[in-house]
Amino acid sequence: MTDAVGMRSGQLAAAAGVNPQTLRYYERRGLLPEPRRTAGGHRLYPPQAVTLLHVIKAAQRLGFTLEEVAELLQARGHRRHAAGLSERARAKLAEVEARIADLTVIADTLRTALAAGCDDLITCAGEPRCPLPLP
Amino acid sequence: MTDAVGMRSGQLAAAAGVNPQTLRYYERRGLLPEPRRTAGGHRLYPPQAVTLLHVIKAAQRLGFTLEEVAELLQARGHRRHAAGLSERARAKLAEVEARIADLTVIADTLRTALAAGCDDLITCAGEPRCPLPLP
DNA sequence: TTGCATCCGGTACCTGGGTACAGGCTTACC
DNA sequence: GGTAAGCCTGTACCCAGGTACCGGATGCAA
DSSP states (O other): OOTTOOBOHHHHHHHHTOOHHHHHHHHHHTSSOOOEEOTTSOEEBOTHHHHHHHHHHHHHHTTOOHHHHHHHHHTSSOOSSSOOHHHHHHHHHHHHHHHHHHHHHHHHHHHHHHHHTOOOHHHHHHSTTOOSOOO | OOTTOOBOHHHHHHHHTOOHHHHHHHHHTTSSOOOEEOTTSOEEBOTHHHHHHHHHHHHHHTTOOHHHHHHHHHTSSOOSSSOOHHHHHHHHHHHHHHHHHHHHHHHHHHHHHHHHTOOOHHHHHHSTTOOSOOO
8 A cells, every 4th residue: 555655766767877967858859658646746657667668768779769669659559550560670679780781781892991091081082092082 | 373262262162062151160170171262251162172062071981080080181191190090990990880789779679669669668668578669 | 944955947068960940142144 | 322132240040969057945853
């Protein structure tokens, strides 16, 4: 009966490895539900909030923006609208693969430039065998 | 004698495929040298400015920040201090390769999550075979 | 009950790469 | 010489993901 008191924002922030300000920020962004309050207005979080923050951070590490994470969390329950997690994960995977392809081209160009041994941007751009991706 | 008049900012911007405001922004950031002016104070760019802008855009596409591009351009001539282009390109290549490695891990995780077929973040996080990168 | 840590809301600031707007000047063409 | 397009400076705003600061209120222990 009395063990449902909950955590203060500082405790939750420490437990989740997050700045206390970030909790209020996430609340504004719709990532954290509004928690109960003490009589004086201080937030009281349930223990599951730690897990929720871990999930948010994990999704972020997978490349989802905070807005996308908020949608993923809000889509729970009423799956009438809103794409499911797997559909969004598929889309995100495509994005990540495209980004990898971009970066691979960039890395190849950098290696070519290194092999060409050019050591000055402007003079290099003037020479015909300059590998810089000029338009 | 009279062909050295130069380009107006709007002409240069159009020739380089850039917003006119961006020219002033680059000037403030030290990427474009301050050009000559008409008697009335309007900027007059030399024709090489187009090439310079192309070089800036190319370096940006290779992953250099504007600050790094500014340093690369300023390092020209007095190569006493400041790393040469090749040294910086090597460092940038390492950065890009590291980023590719990160994204590859992310893509693998997304594929694993898709294969596991989990369709809800919170319930998935509660199950032991959840592939989410929880801390 | 006093003292100190913590928390509150609101607002401003940060990075990076620009873009937009306001109010006034210059230039170019007819 | 009139008019319109273009340019000038300065300032504010945009995106994301937070972080910092302020003055005041609360919570908790001695």
